[in-house]
Amino acid sequence: MFSDRGGNLITLRPELTPTLVRMVAQRQHQLTYPLRWWSFGPFWRYERPQKGRSREFFQWNIDLIGINSPEGDAELAAIIAAFFQKTGLSPNQVTILINNRRLMDKELNKLMVSQNDHHKVFQLIDRRAKMDPADWEQYAIELGLNSKQLDGLKTLLSDNELWKNSHELVRFFSAIDSLGFSDYVCYAPHVIRGLDYYTGTVFEAQDLKGVVKRSILGGGRYDNLLADVGGDPLPGVGFAMGDMVISLILEKYNLIPDGIGKSPAQVLVTVFGDEQINASLSIAAELRENGINVNCYPEATKLGKQFRFADRIDVEFVIVLGPDEISNNQVTIKHLKTGDQKSIARSEVASYIRQVLDADNSS
Numbered sequence: 001m002f003s004d005r006g007g008n009l010i011t012l013r014p015e016l017t018p019t020l021v022r023m024v025a026q027r028q029h030q031l032t033y034p035l036r037w038w039s040f041g042p043f044w045r046y047e048r049p050q051k052g053r054s055r056e057f058f059q060w061n062i063d064l065i066g067i068n069s070p071e072g073d074a075e076l077a078a079i080i081a082a083f084f085q086k087t088g089l090s091p092n093q094v095t096i097l098i099n100n101r102r103l104m105d106k107e108l109n110k111l112m113v114s115q116n117d118h119h120k121v122f123q124l125i126d127r128r129a130k131m132d133p134a135d136w137e138q139y140a141i142e143l144g145l146n147s148k149q150l151d152g153l154k155t156l157l158s159d160n161e162l163w164k165n166s167h168e169l170v171r172f173f174s175a176i177d178s179l180g181f182s183d184y185v186c187y188a189p190h191v192i193r194g195l196d197y198y199t200g201t202v203f204e205a206q207d208l209k210g211v212v213k214r215s216i217l218g219g220g221r222y223d224n225l226l227a228d229v230g231g232d233p234l235p236g237v238g239f240a241m242g243d244m245v246i247s248l249i250l251e252k253y254n255l256i257p258d259g260i261g262k263s264p265a266q267v268l269v270t271v272f273g274d275e276q277i278n279a280s281l282s283i284a285a286e287l288r289e290n291g292i293n294v295n296c297y298p299e300a301t302k303l304g305k306q307f308r309f310a311d312r313i314d315v316e317f318v319i320v321l322g323p324d325e326i327s328n329n330q331v332t333i334k335h336l337k338t339g340d341q342k343s344i345a346r347s348e349v350a351s352y353i354r355q356v357l358d359a360d361n362s363s
């Protein structure tokens with residue numbers, strides 16, 4: 001938190017979940033539940049920039065508030081899997097790892113770990129992949145685990161069938177199967193997530209090839225957070241995905257869509273000269289009224305430059321409206337995909353373009 005020029009205290013948001021639950025708490029009795037909430041916007045973290053992480057990034061957040069069920073958790077995981085599927089990422093390339101904190105609480109109790117120390121052990125589990133094995137074990141001893149508890153914890157973290165001891169996870173995986181995304185989801189006892197407000201199901205997505213050494217996204221269930229910020233108890237579950245790691249992974253697998261950077265415009269109306277600019281603006285407006293996306297060049301410059309611009313933004317048609325065309329009440333139109341060029345009556349331009357676009361879409 002810091003002061004702006006006017007002396008007001010402001011902050012740069014590092015994440016959205018606490019902010020979201022405060023918003024819900026303020027309007028808790030005016031909202032309809034279950035509340036499905038999504039957002040996308042800029043976030044900031046004060047840390048060393050590195051591959052897949054910078055101080056400013058964009059993040060996609062999805063939350064489901066007011067439902068306390070494994071099936072609700074599965075719906076969030078299914079959204080993640082559907083996103084991966086839509087972008088072309090296969091279950092052989094990415095996976096969604098699932099665990100449950102209530103299950104791990106129960107298992108730590110069996111190891112006689114004090115309830116007050118569970119959050120420390122969760123942090124220990126979360127740091128395991130980031131530390132040398134010997135250093136990790138020494139860290140566990142420093143936290144107060146004895147050798148028997150440490151051996152038991154290591155056994156837990158290697159038991160991929162542990163989820164069967166949790167009725168929540170049994171229902172979760174049954175729901176994921178019904179949703180059709182079992183191939184993307186698997187149990188991972190080492191996934192615990194570092195934030196203390198998670199209470200039940202937790203999940204993160206990873207690149208199976210491991211070139212990008214960071215999670216693609218993470219999330220989980222936070223059933224106590226709304227009450228912690230002053231609202232009435234209300235369960236919630238959600239996840240967040242930053243734009244940087246997923247961009248690296250899509251790039252690695254050559255899945256960045258070709259259309260990124262492409263203009264939505266289907267037509268570029270050129271400006272022949274200063275005397276013709278109003279005529280170009282007029283025909284651009286007419287085409288827009290007919291439901292055609294149009295980019296009108298904003299100034300008179302060389303036509304070659306305008307045609308090169310049309311190529312770069314990948315429009316289909318270029319319209320030229322020079323002195324001859326204006327005097328004959330015509331336009332010259334070039335179809336860039338085929339190279340065909342013709343002069344047609346101005347009154348027929350919109351119908352001609354629409355006819356060609358409809359033919360392209362049906363083929």
